[in-house]
Amino acid sequence: MTLTPIFRINSEESLIRNRKFLKDLELAKARLRTYAAYTPTDRELQQRAVEYRKYLQKYN
Numbered sequence: 488m489t490l491t492p493i494f495r496i497n498s499e500e501s502l503i504r505n506r507k508f509l510k511d512l513e514l515a516k517a518r519l520r521t522y523a524a525y526t527p528t529d530r531e532l533q534q535r536a537v538e539y540r541k542y543l544q545k546y547n
Contacts, residue, residue, distance in 0.1 A: 527535070
């Protein structure tokens with residue numbers, strides 16, 4: 488017994504779909520790289536929080 492696919496495989500459509508998929512993956516990778524490059528570390532966040540608290544105390 489052989490199973491027949493519900494759809495026909497068209498190599499041209501597959502190439503287009505795969506190229507689009509690869510392009511989407513590259514865009515996602517670039518977004519993640521950009522996000523990681525500009526995300527402050529925990530230490531930087533803590534330092535900024537300390538500075539902000541000092542700033543607030545100055546005006547209270």
